[in-house]
Structure formats: structure tokens, C-alpha cells
Amino acid sequence: MLELSPILPIAWLLVSLGFLKMPAYKACLIGLAISGIEAISLWQMDYVLALKATLEGSVFALLPIIWVIVAAFFTYNISLHTGAITHIKQFMSSLSGDRRIQALLIAWGFGGFLEAVAGFGTAVAVPAALLIALGFEPFLAAVVCIFANTAAVAFGVVGIPVNTLAQITELPILPISMAIVWQLAPFGVLVPLLIVVTITKSLKGLQGVWLTTLISGISFGLAQFVVAKYVGPELPAIIGSIFAFLATVLSAKVSPPLRDWKFPREREAAASFAKVQA
Known part of the structure; x- marks a missing residue:
């Protein structure tokens, strides 16, 4: 028991x-x-200790975590009010109009970067708000960002969990970092694929972007490997996410999908608009 x-x-x-x-x-x-x-x-x-633990947990949930979520949606609403969200949409459209690639850029690349530099829920709250602004359903945006967060979270914020583990166990930090990288390697490839399949709800959704998806995951893993091997645990997730973002952009520009994938409701709206214009 x-x-x-x-x-x-x-x-x-x-x-x-x-x-x-x-x-x-x-x-x-x-x-x-x-x-x-x-x-x-x-x-x-002890009853008193249990009460103290409850209060501490409540305060921890309210301040860093809930506060991050409130701040993310406050920023989102301010962006809507000021019109800045239009510039964000234009910028993302200039990179790619394909929803699958947009999710890789925001949830996988940008979300991983936020996890590595800020943590405390920012890697889900902020990218999810951006995806919602681009037209993603709120629940889908949250799910995609949670999936994307599974790889970058291992090193935590600037490697603090790994440094703490090395201090407690008195083990050399570079071998620990490399062990984490090897464990993350399969997820670096799998998670971007899972993001695309989750968005499109089909393995066929990888058609046209499978190469970009693989490049996005492999570039993340390779950058993490090099940084963890020669630098330490502080920068692998940061550098890996930046490389993944840049590699995804480059791949989408060099080898874009023949047709941008949109959500069914977007395709229906476009078809209705075309009929009205005709």
C-alpha cells in the first residue's frame, strides 16, 4: 500500500x-x-507540517505558475487590442502559411527556448496563446505545446536540475548531461512527428512536411549533443531550440509543401468566400 x-x-x-x-x-x-x-x-x-506543505504548494502554484498563465493571456489580449497580433500573423505567414510548420516553429522551437530560459509554465502558456491567435483551437494549442515541452524540460531552466543532481550525487556533470541527451534522442525525432500528426489527426498529415519535421527534430538533438558534450547542461536546450527553429525555417523555405495545410474549417470558409466572390 x-x-x-x-x-x-x-x-x-x-x-x-x-x-x-x-x-x-x-x-x-x-x-x-x-x-x-x-x-x-x-x-x-505531523498535522502542522502537512498544513504547512499545503500552504507552500498553494502559494507556489498561485505565484509562479498561475501568474505566468495570467500574464500570457494578458499579453495576448493586449496584442489583440493594439493590433500587434496582426504583425505576428504576418510574420508567421512570411515564414510559412502551413499550420503544421507554424506549430513546429512556435511550440517546438520557441516553446523549447522558453522552457530553457524561463520555465514555470511559460513554454506552454505563451506559445499556446500565440497559436490561438493564429487560429488554433485552444485545447489543441495546449496539447501541442505540452507535447513539444517533453524534450526541452529535461534540462530545465539553464540546466539547474542537472547541476543540482550532480551536486547531490557528487557525479561528474558532463557524463550526466550526455546520459540525458542519449535518453532524449528518440524523443527529439518522435515529438515533432507527434505534433504534426496531432494537428492533422492522421499520419497522412506528414505528407509534404515529413522532411522538415525530421530536420526540426534532428537539428535539436544534434545541437544538444554537441553543447552537452563540450559545454555542460546550461545551454543544450537553449541552443537546441534555436537551431531547431532556424533549421525548420530554412527547410520550409528551401523545400516548402506543395500546398499549405489548413484546418478544415479554414478550408470551408475559404471555399464559401470563393463562391460568394464568384
């Missing part, structure tokens, strides 16, 4: 949010109660 107890609150959240469709605040409060009961009854945690 003790071995399974740490999993129960997380399992509850997955079931309540994913299957029972329970409101998040209710599911989280019940999850908190489960954690508290387990800590006090199974692990013999």
Missing part, C-alpha cells in the same frame, strides 16, 4: 479530469484531500 500511495492522487486527477470530466477545482481539491489523508495516516506526517 505504501508503494502505491504516491500514485493515487495523480491517478485520481487523470481519471477525474480525463474520464469523469469533473471541473478542475473540484478534482484538485479532492486530490489534495487524498494526499493529506495519505500523508497523515499512512506516512505518519
Whole structure:
């Protein structure tokens, strides 16, 4: 029972949010109660210490994480109000009008960079807001950014988790960094492919952009490998994300898809507009 107890609150959240469709605040409060009961009854945690842990967790969630999300959508609304979002759309359209490539640039490249320099949810909140502004559905934008965040998050903000691990274990930091890079290698290729398939809801969605998608992932992995081997854990995710962004742009310019992929609703709207004009 003790071995399974740490999993129960997380399992509850997955079931309540994913299957029972329970409101998040209710599911989280019940999850908190489960954690508290387990800590006090199974692990013999002091009541006062459990209360302090609850308060600390609440403050941590409200300040760095919720604040980042609020700031991201505040920036999004300001961009709408000032018209700056139009310039963002024009800039992204100048790079590529294909929704698949836009997702790779914003969620994979830019999102990975934000994770490496800021963390605390910025890699999901900010890119998701940009994707929503470009016409992505909010839920899809969030899912895509979460997928994209799985690779860059390993090194954390400027390598702090890896440096901390090296200090605690008293192991040499460069071998640890290389071990992380080798573990991330398959995900560097898989995640960009998963992003495109998630957007298009089909493996056929890779048609026309499979090479750009592979280049985006491989460039991220190669840059991480070189930096981790010769520099350390502070810069692999930063340099890898920058290289992935630039490589994706270059590939999309040199070998663009024959036809820009749009969402079905966008194609229907364009067809309706064409009929009206005719």
C-alpha cells in the first residue's frame, strides 16, 4: 500500500479530469484531500507540517505558475487590442502559411527556448496563446505545446536540475548531461512527428512536411549533443531550440509543401468566400 500511495492522487486527477470530466477545482481539491489523508495516516506526517506543505504548494502554484498563465493571456489580449497580433500573423505567414510548420516553429522551437530560459509554465502558456491567435483551437494549442515541452524540460531552466543532481550525487556533470541527451534522442525525432500528426489527426498529415519535421527534430538533438558534450547542461536546450527553429525555417523555405495545410474549417470558409466572390 505504501508503494502505491504516491500514485493515487495523480491517478485520481487523470481519471477525474480525463474520464469523469469533473471541473478542475473540484478534482484538485479532492486530490489534495487524498494526499493529506495519505500523508497523515499512512506516512505518519505531523498535522502542522502537512498544513504547512499545503500552504507552500498553494502559494507556489498561485505565484509562479498561475501568474505566468495570467500574464500570457494578458499579453495576448493586449496584442489583440493594439493590433500587434496582426504583425505576428504576418510574420508567421512570411515564414510559412502551413499550420503544421507554424506549430513546429512556435511550440517546438520557441516553446523549447522558453522552457530553457524561463520555465514555470511559460513554454506552454505563451506559445499556446500565440497559436490561438493564429487560429488554433485552444485545447489543441495546449496539447501541442505540452507535447513539444517533453524534450526541452529535461534540462530545465539553464540546466539547474542537472547541476543540482550532480551536486547531490557528487557525479561528474558532463557524463550526466550526455546520459540525458542519449535518453532524449528518440524523443527529439518522435515529438515533432507527434505534433504534426496531432494537428492533422492522421499520419497522412506528414505528407509534404515529413522532411522538415525530421530536420526540426534532428537539428535539436544534434545541437544538444554537441553543447552537452563540450559545454555542460546550461545551454543544450537553449541552443537546441534555436537551431531547431532556424533549421525548420530554412527547410520550409528551401523545400516548402506543395500546398499549405489548413484546418478544415479554414478550408470551408475559404471555399464559401470563393463562391460568394464568384
